[in-house]
Every structure is written in structure tokens, then in C-alpha cells.
Amino acid sequence: MADARNADRDFDLVLFGATGFTGQLTAEYLARHAPDGMRWALAGRSPEKLAKVRSHLATISPALGELELLHADVGDPASLADVAARGRVVITTVGPYLSYGEPLVAACAEAGTDYVDLTGEPEFVDRMYVAHHATAERSGARIVHACGFDSIPHDLGAFFTVQELDADGPVTVRGIVRASGMFSGGTFHSAMTAMSRGRQMKEASSARRRVEPRPAGRSSRAVAGKPHRDGTLGLWLLPMPTIDPFVVARSGAALASYGPKFRYSHYAGTRTLRYAAGGAIGVGTLAVAAQVKPLRDLLLGRIKQGEGPDERKREKSWFTVDFIGEGDGRTVHTRVSGGDPGYTETAKMLAESAMCLAFDDNPVTAGQVTTAQAMGDNLLARLRARGIRFEVVA
Numbered sequence: 001m002a003d004a005r006n007a008d009r010d011f012d013l014v015l016f017g018a019t020g021f022t023g024q025l026t027a028e029y030l031a032r033h034a035p036d037g038m039r040w041a042l043a044g045r046s047p048e049k050l051a052k053v054r055s056h057l058a059t060i061s062p063a064l065g066e067l068e069l070l071h072a073d074v075g076d077p078a079s080l081a082d083v084a085a086r087g088r089v090v091i092t093t094v095g096p097y098l099s100y101g102e103p104l105v106a107a108c109a110e111a112g113t114d115y116v117d118l119t120g121e122p123e124f125v126d127r128m129y130v131a132h133h134a135t136a137e138r139s140g141a142r143i144v145h146a147c148g149f150d151s152i153p154h155d156l157g158a159f160f161t162v163q164e165l166d167a168d169g170p171v172t173v174r175g176i177v178r179a180s181g182m183f184s185g186g187t188f189h190s191a192m193t194a195m196s197r198g199r200q201m202k203e204a205s206s207a208r209r210r211v212e213p214r215p216a217g218r219s220s221r222a223v224a225g226k227p228h229r230d231g232t233l234g235l236w237l238l239p240m241p242t243i244d245p246f247v248v249a250r251s252g253a254a255l256a257s258y259g260p261k262f263r264y265s266h267y268a269g270t271r272t273l274r275y276a277a278g279g280a281i282g283v284g285t286l287a288v289a290a291q292v293k294p295l296r297d298l299l300l301g302r303i304k305q306g307e308g309p310d311e312r313k314r315e316k317s318w319f320t321v322d323f324i325g326e327g328d329g330r331t332v333h334t335r336v337s338g339g340d341p342g343y344t345e346t347a348k349m350l351a352e353s354a355m356c357l358a359f360d361d362n363p364v365t366a367g368q369v370t371t372a373q374a375m376g377d378n379l380l381a382r383l384r385a386r387g388i389r390f391e392v393v394a
Contacts, residue, residue: 005140006112010086012358013040016072016104017093019049021308022118022148025347026093027053031060033351033386035359043072043083043090074100077107084111089358091350092117096193098124105132105143112139114357118350120150122243123197126204129368130211137367142374147353148346151247152371153321153388154266156380157336158248159372160323160390162258164334167327170261175244176230176237176269179319179341196291218260220252225265232324232333235269242266251372259327269322314340322393338388345388352382 015030017023030040042050050069058065072083074094084090084107094100097119108115109132119125125145136143146152158173165171222245230237245266252262308314317340325332338345353371356362360378371379384390 005114006088009088011039011041011068011088013038013089013091013354014043014070014083014087015040015091015093016043016083017091018042018053019044019046020093022343022347022350023093024053024056025343026091026351027057028060029347029351030355031057031064034355038355038358041068041070041087043070045071045073047071072104074103077103080104080107081111084108084113087113089114089116089354091354093350095119095121096124097121098127098193098197102128102131106135109133109136109139109141109143112136112141114142114144114354116144116147116350116353116357118148118150118346119145120148120243121193122246123201123204125243125246125368126201126208130204130207133368140366142357142365143368144353144357144371144374145368146243146247147350147371149319149341149349150242151244152349152353152379152383153319153336153338153341154244155247155251155370155372156376156383157321157323157334157390158264159251159255159376160336160380161325161332161334162252162262164392165325165327165330165332167259167330169259169328170263171259171325171327172263172265173248173323173325174225174230174237174265174267175248176233176235176267176322176324177240177319178235178269178321180317215253215256218253218256218258218262220249220258220262221264222246222249223263223265225267230267230269230324232331233269233322235271237267237269240266240268247370251370254370254373255376308343314344317341317344319345332392333394334391335393336388336390348386348388349383352386353379356382 015027018027042053044050047069054064054067054069057067070083072079080103090108090113092104097117098121101124105115105128154175157175161173162171225239227238245264248264252258319341320335320337323334356375356379362375362378365374380390
């Protein structure tokens, strides 16, 4: 347990949102894989629901029947301040984060408490940077967003690719996602909210650019690609309008190892042009529906938050992210792959991120930081040890 920050606090880790579907999966993962002696607690609004989760965890490890339960409500700032003051790291699965996330970010930034979440909402992340990055820098808190499928495979995958390429000059990387499995209800709600708030998202991005410093003598950017067929992979590529390329570009800006000029593009990959066209039409249809409140409400009502597929369905799901890195006249092809992206692997990534912050000897950082910037090799090693593959293909 190398990281001694805030060692005098009551808990190494507090999980907020354990009564939801992904939150419970995260709690189960911690019950099976937390190191001996880890002090942790569950937090939420309903003591009855938390007690049910605790009883379930006790079937995994009887000692967890004594797990402490903390009151935490996003509408009660004092409860969040108490949770932040008592924990070294706080995990939250309570979203959409644009609606419910800021009070906990504020409490952790003020208390110097490390924070991890699952958000894939660019507007939320940008607003949190403007409002709370400076406070977190002063307090020493590490605010790490997007610690699930958004965006760890892409952020650490690009980090791994840059290391393997080992170029001195400009570097370009493209990431290509393929997956089988259900997206989570929370992800769908977050995506629909984001698509309905195009103007606000641009305003938040502009506000961040006005205050965020740029790396001296270097540049790192996300580049919106165009639909095309990739000759290396033999796939049709469709640009993905997600938070992932922005996270990767921020890691590139923070880390000099990405070179003097780093560019990243992000795609979904399909075997045939027909599937690529179908995907584009599907995303376009959802984007249009998100602008019409009755349609948006209808779709959000049909896909519930806090619910998900059973274990049998999750076991059949998988993901791959291929990366093509180019620099100094060389090309490297790497791949990140694993199981069910929306739930099982997301819970694993989130829990391992929190434990990495709590216990590993990470680079010295503070403020709003990415997973590659805050944890890099340590988190990559943890995920490899738990079955997520990072490999060089060619």
C-alpha cells in the first residue's frame, strides 16, 4: 500500500451508488478482489437498500456483513462533505452526471479526496474542469472522470501504443472499436442528454479552452476523421462522436512521451459498408429524436437506468479496440480486448482505478487528470492482471 495520502482517514475507499446495477457489480468486484485490510464503505440515500447490498456482499465474504453504511445524497451537501472527508478515494456510479455529479466533485475537490466516475458526458467533464480543477490542484485531489469503457480502453490503449511506437517525432494514432453487448441504461441516458444539449456542450468546451493551459512547445489534438475503409484492418470506419478522443488528446497534452505533435482519431469498425451505413443512420436518428422532448422522454422511459442484462448474457459479450500508431516512418498495430464492455468490464475498470489511486505509487498529479496521466503503467498492469488484454498485433 504505497500511497499514504490521507492515511488517517476512516476509509481507503467509499462506493457511492452501490444500489444501482453497475454500482452493485462494482461492489461485488471489490468484495472479491480488494486487498486484505482495505477499509471501505457503501454510501447512498437509502439505508434499507444499502443494507440489502451489504447482505449480498456478505455471501461473498462474511466479514463484509460489518461493512459501514454512510448517508450520502446529492441534494444534501453536508452529507457529501462528510463522505469526502472520511474517504481517501470516492467512487460514484450515480448519473447522469450532468444532473447529479457536481456536488460530489465539489466536495472531493475541497477535501483533497481522490474521485473516480463512469461519465461519458463531455459537457459535464468540461464544466467540472472550469469549476473545480483549480480547487483540486490546491487540495491535492485527483479528479479522474471516465473510468469505465468510456474511456479506459481508449486512453490506456493509446498510451500503450505510443510506448510501443517509441517515436521521437510527430505521432498519429487511430483507434477502432468493435463490440458485442448491451450498452448500459446510464450510458444511453447520458448520450441522449448530450445529444439534446449541443449548444451547451459547445459553450462548456469553449469555456474550458479559455482557462486550460496548453503544453509548451507541443500540441495534442483529437481529429474528426471521415468514413472510409481502413486498408490495414480491412474494416469500414465510422467516426464516433464520443468523449474518448478528447480524453486521449488530453493525455497527449499532459505527457511528453506522446511527442511534439500528437493526433488521435476515433472510429467504430464494421466488416461491411452496409453495417457502417446502418450505424450512421441509427446514430443520426437518435440525434434527431434527442432534439424532440416527447420522443426523447419516450426513449428514455423505455431504457431504464440501474438495470442491465443477466450474467449469462454478459458472459457472451466482448469488445476489441485496435490502434494503428504511426511515427518516425514506422507503424505499430496494437489491440485492447476483453469481455462485456457495458457492465462487467466497466465495473472492473472502475474498481481497479480506485484501488490504483488508493494503493499504488503513481505519478504526482492533482486536479482533473486522465487515467493515463494519473495512473498510466500502474493501472495498465492491474487491468492486465485481471484479464483485459493489451497486446501488440503487428
